[in-house]
Amino acid sequence: xxxxxxxxxxxxxxxxxxxxxxxxxxxxxxxxxxxxxxxxxxxxxxxxxxxxxxxxxxxxxxxxxxxxxxxxxxxxxxxxxxxxxxxxxxxxxxxxxxxxxxxxxxxxxxxxxxxxxxxxxxxxxxxxxxxxxxxxxxxxxxxxxxxxxxxxxxxxxxxxxxxxxxxxxxxxxxxxxxxxxxxxxxxxxxxxxxxxxxxxxxxxxxxxxxxxxxxxxxxxxxxxxxxxxxxxxxxxxxxxxxxxxxxxxxxxxxxxxxxxxxxxxxxxxxxxxxxxxxxxxxxxxxxxxxxxxxxxxxxxxxxxxxxxxxxxxxxxxxxxxxxxxxxxxxxxxxxxxxxxxxxxxxxxxxxxxxxxxxxxxxxxxxxxxxxxxxxxxxxxxxxxxxxxxxxxxxxxxxxxxxxxxxxxxxxxxxxxxxxxxxxxxxxxxxxxxxxxxxxxxxxxxxxxxxxxxxxxxxxxxxxxxxxx
Amino acid sequence: xxxxxxxxxxxxxxxxxxxxxxxxxxxxxxxxxxxxxxxxxxxxxxxxxxxxxxxxxxxxxxxxxxxxxxxxxxxxxxxxxxxxxxxxxxxxxxxxxxxxxxxxxxxxxxxxxxxxxxxxxxxxxxxxxxxxxxxxxxxxxxxxxxxxxxxxxxxxxxxxxxxxxxxxxxxxxxxxxxxxxxxxxxxxxxxxxxxxxxxxxxxxxxxxxxxxxxxxxxxxxxxxxxxxxxxxxxxxxxxxxxxxxxxxxxxxxxxxxxxxxxxxxxxxxxxxxxxxxxxxxxxxxxxxxxxxxxxxxxxxxxxxxxxxxxxxxxxxxxxxxxxxxxxxxxxxxxxxxxxxxxxxxxxxxxxxxxxxxxxxxxxxxxxxxxxxxxxxxxxxxxxxxxxxxxxxxxxxxxxxxxxxxxxxxxxxxxxxxxxxxxxxxxxxxxxxxxxxxxxxxxxxxxxxxxxxxxxxxxxxxxxxxxxx
Numbered sequence: 001x002x003x004x005x006x007x008x009x010x011x012x013x014x015x016x017x018x019x020x021x022x023x024x025x026x027x028x029x030x031x032x033x034x035x036x037x038x039x040x041x042x043x044x045x046x047x048x049x050x051x052x053x054x055x056x057x058x059x060x061x062x063x064x065x066x067x068x069x070x071x072x073x074x075x076x077x078x079x080x081x082x083x084x085x086x087x088x089x090x091x092x093x094x095x096x097x098x099x100x101x102x103x104x105x106x107x108x109x110x111x112x113x114x115x116x117x118x119x120x121x122x123x124x125x126x127x128x129x130x131x132x133x134x135x136x137x138x139x140x141x142x143x144x145x146x147x148x149x150x151x152x153x154x155x156x157x158x159x160x161x162x163x164x165x166x167x168x169x170x171x172x173x174x175x176x177x178x179x180x181x182x183x184x185x186x187x188x189x190x191x192x193x194x195x196x197x198x199x200x201x202x203x204x205x206x207x208x209x210x211x212x213x214x215x216x217x218x219x220x221x222x223x224x225x226x227x228x229x230x231x232x233x234x235x236x237x238x239x240x241x242x243x244x245x246x247x248x249x250x251x252x253x254x255x256x257x258x259x260x261x262x263x264x265x266x267x268x269x270x271x272x273x274x275x276x277x278x279x280x281x282x283x284x285x286x287x288x289x290x291x292x293x294x295x296x297x298x299x300x301x302x303x304x305x306x307x308x309x310x311x312x313x314x315x316x317x318x319x320x321x322x323x324x325x326x327x328x329x330x331x332x333x334x335x336x337x338x339x340x341x342x343x344x345x346x347x348x349x350x351x352x353x354x355x356x357x358x359x360x361x362x363x364x365x366x367x368x369x370x371x372x373x374x375x376x377x378x379x380x381x382x383x384x385x386x387x388x389x390x391x392x393x394x395x396x397x398x399x400x401x402x403x404x405x406x407x408x409x410x411x412x413x414x415x416x417x418x419x420x421x422x423x424x425x426x427x428x429x430x431x432x433x434x435x436x437x438x439x440x441x442x443x444x445x446x447x448x449x450x451x452x453x454x455x456x457x458x459x460x461x462x463x464x465x466x467x468x
Numbered sequence: 469x470x471x472x473x474x475x476x477x478x479x480x481x482x483x484x485x486x487x488x489x490x491x492x493x494x495x496x497x498x499x500x501x502x503x504x505x506x507x508x509x510x511x512x513x514x515x516x517x518x519x520x521x522x523x524x525x526x527x528x529x530x531x532x533x534x535x536x537x538x539x540x541x542x543x544x545x546x547x548x549x550x551x552x553x554x555x556x557x558x559x560x561x562x563x564x565x566x567x568x569x570x571x572x573x574x575x576x577x578x579x580x581x582x583x584x585x586x587x588x589x590x591x592x593x594x595x596x597x598x599x600x601x602x603x604x605x606x607x608x609x610x611x612x613x614x615x616x617x618x619x620x621x622x623x624x625x626x627x628x629x630x631x632x633x634x635x636x637x638x639x640x641x642x643x644x645x646x647x648x649x650x651x652x653x654x655x656x657x658x659x660x661x662x663x664x665x666x667x668x669x670x671x672x673x674x675x676x677x678x679x680x681x682x683x684x685x686x687x688x689x690x691x692x693x694x695x696x697x698x699x700x701x702x703x704x705x706x707x708x709x710x711x712x713x714x715x716x717x718x719x720x721x722x723x724x725x726x727x728x729x730x731x732x733x734x735x736x737x738x739x740x741x742x743x744x745x746x747x748x749x750x751x752x753x754x755x756x757x758x759x760x761x762x763x764x765x766x767x768x769x770x771x772x773x774x775x776x777x778x779x780x781x782x783x784x785x786x787x788x789x790x791x792x793x794x795x796x797x798x799x800x801x802x803x804x805x806x807x808x809x810x811x812x813x814x815x816x817x818x819x820x821x822x823x824x825x826x827x828x829x830x831x832x833x834x835x836x837x838x839x840x841x842x843x844x845x846x847x848x849x850x851x852x853x854x855x856x857x858x859x860x861x862x863x864x865x866x867x868x869x870x871x872x873x874x875x876x877x878x879x880x881x882x883x884x885x886x887x888x889x890x891x892x893x894x895x896x897x898x899x900x901x902x903x904x905x906x907x908x909x910x911x912x913x914x915x916x917x918x919x920x921x922x923x924x925x926x927x928x929x930x931x932x933x934x935x936x
Contacts (some may be wrong), residue, residue, distance in 0.1 A: 059583075060579060206673060233901075432701070
């Protein structure tokens with residue numbers, strides 16, 4: 001029985017309630033009908049947009065470890081309790097407390113020009129008055145890496161390699177090392193500061209921030225991102241090897257003793273509450289925008305999916321656990337979440353999936369191992385086909401920063417959202433609510449609720465399909 | 469003889485050279501052939517893009533009265549001389565020398581949030597530490613004007629009326645008063661500062677600047693533009709009359725004794741050099757971007773059109789005068805240009821037209837008075853039809869800030885460019901070279917060169933058609 005066009009309540013009237021209330025083997029027809037009804041309920045209007053609107057409006061930006069991030073966690077606890085979730089609680093953990101300061105850059109020669117720059121997370125600071133130094137400009141990251149140790153002494157290193165637009169975000173994946181490791185690599189070669197062409201597919205003057213990293217024992221140098229037009233301006237000005245000289249002010253600080261908060265809530269399973277289907281997004285954001293697509297949307301989509309399941313007349317067999325992580329952007333939340341859960345506890349997690357790629361529809365779902373070929377895979381494919389979305393024939397390759405630390409013991413799935421335009425605004429001041437379309441976001445909720453419900457109310461065992 | 473598909477040189481080989489070299493009545497067939505050849509030459513690649521690239525790259529932003537604006541004028545003199553123009557010279561005139569300072573805004577309550585703001589040109593300053601005050605928010609400009617004098621005492625007034633997208637820019641025209649007069653109107657009502665939702669059709673966090681004005685004797689209050697997403701955030705936060713409180717830092721200054729430079733150059737006419745066809749754009753820009761679409765493009769398009777005419781084997785009958793104005797953005801260049809030219813001198817100007825609406829193609833040409841119905845109108849329509857573009861049946865309504873002071877004595881024409889997306893980036897940091905497509909800009913050059921050449925080499929008399 002496929003009840004594609006009926007709302008959830010209507011589906012229940014057709015007999016689902018009686019069938020589900022008994023502890024017995026899942027009825028595939030009933031699972032399919034319920035998944036379709038939940039999907040259609042999401043498409044009619046889910047709680048995702050109101051959640052996202054209120055989070056980004058009332059709190060705004062939510063940098064991990066900041067007062068605003070703590071306010072967001074308190075806000076989420078209140079909201080989730082009001083929505084009826086069970087076991088709502090906060091898990092706190094230490095973070096570096098990196099805080100943005102002043103940021104300015106001006107070209108001194110060959111002509112005086114302001115440049116738009118933003119500091120990278122975890123980067124060091126210039127003196128308050130800034131630094132003035134010659135620029136060593138490289139058109140590719142590989143060109144910079146090819147320089148010998150010490151050869152860039154006293155230079156502000158600039159790398160202007162452009163990012164490629166790709167639906168699945170692989171253009172970002174291919175180049176993120178330029179931001180994440182570039183400052184440390186430049187420092188090894190003598191650089192006193194490092195600037196990267198912003199990892200963006202737009203032509204905006206707004207630079208995009210993001211984390212950079214330094215090995216233990218290496219003092220962070222100042223590091224930032226230049227907007228795409230500014231990087232192209234430097235490319236033009238340096239034609240023929242013309243020397244550039246720059247003044248740079250970046251004064252971030254670290255706040256000792258800072259912590260961040262992950263918020264956890266459950267829909268407790270009716271038969272096997274110890275078996276957990278984990279879904280979630282992250283509550284923290286970068287500090288330039290209000291974190292609408294990254295990742296208020298992911299938090300909102302998974303909260304809405306869980307809420308639709310919570311509102312069923314009967315809980316699913318297994319527990320649906322919602323985690324709104326508190327420090328994804330600096331990758332402290334996932335390790336903290338995994339660290340407080342023993343391997344034995346994690347072995348009861350059926351599957352984990354993270355929503356952190358904006359507010360656009362899901363177009364494909366990659367399942368753990370060979371699970372696409374299970375009855376679960378077939379039911380999910382049937383449920384999401386009308387969106388349209390497919391179950392990927394290939395297995396999931398990882399699941400995101402916040403759940404990958406679980407990956408040793410927990411099968412990971414990946415619900416793929418369309419990221420064609422995601423990196424136009426990701427990590428920039430442009431990441432604001434107005435970029436989100438409620439109806440398109442509800443298409444993502446529809447896929448998430450089908451995925452989550454079927455995992456929680458069926459007896460699918462992803463481990464059996466080589467997921468670990 | 470219509471030689472649409474021949475390059476200019478080819479057209480000359482067909483007999484134009486011999487016919488033109490003699491002082492005799494213009495041959496309509498020859499005019500038409502030359503106009504078509506010039507148009508096609510423009511479409512094959514004009515000097516517009518190299519001019520714009522070098523101006524925006526070597527100089528960058530060019531705020532009227534700044535060192536950069538003077539460097540731009542010197543750069544243009546050198547460039548125009550190298551291109552072979554005659555009578556290249558600078559005309560200097562006084563300007564207020566308004567210079568941007570610090571700009572920051574934060575909402576204090578109901579929650580701490582950064583806002584993206586930029587100061588309006590000619591606006592006053594806060595103390596260095598800024599001001600903190602309650603917000604009086606109005607959703608329309610009319611709502612603010614409806615407040616009694618004195619009723620907004622001590623408030624930071626915010627007006628969040630959105631701008632309408634329109635191809636011909638009329639959405640901007642309809643709302644510009646909100647920026648240009650709003651600060652003074654708010655001050656009359658007691659406001660200590662004024663912020664306007666940025667006049668923009670985009671959803672970027674980048675605010676757009678632009679001039680504001682205060683009547684003589686009124687001390688300028690601080691005034692700025694909030695980005696579109698920030699204005700919408702305030703709209704949401706103030707629902708139900710919830711009070712807002714803001715901290716605002718805007719510290720612009722005025723530079724006594726500042727001057728700006730208009731650059732003038734000629735293609736001297738071969739028969740009636742005292743009769744002038746005036747075209748041009750403005751060299752100055754706002755200081756946030758590099759002034760690519762506003763108005764490096766207009767300067768580049770008209771320079772390219774004049775250069776194509778300059779490169780003809782024989783000059784046109786009349787003089788083509790190119791003016792690259794030095795302070796359009798604060799409306800000081802047009803009055804200065806007119807003031808140094810007597811009414812008698814202006815009476816020899818055949819027509820004036822200003823290019824100040826970006827780098828997109830021209831889609832229509834509005835001529836002075838009833839000139840669309842002259843043989844000139846018919847020839848121009850024929851020349852630009854393939855672009856495609858039309859001659860408007862309605863007369864030109866004004867011509868732009870820089871030529872309107874001439875309008876008492878000089879017929880004005882208006883070449884209409886597609887402005888559908890112009891106000892997405894106009895006056896913002898996003899106004900950079902990468903937003904310009906060279907081939908599309910050359911379509912504008914093609915219309916401009918046809919318009920200009922036909923006016924300069926024919927005996928059209930716009931005055932006879934009720935243009936004044």
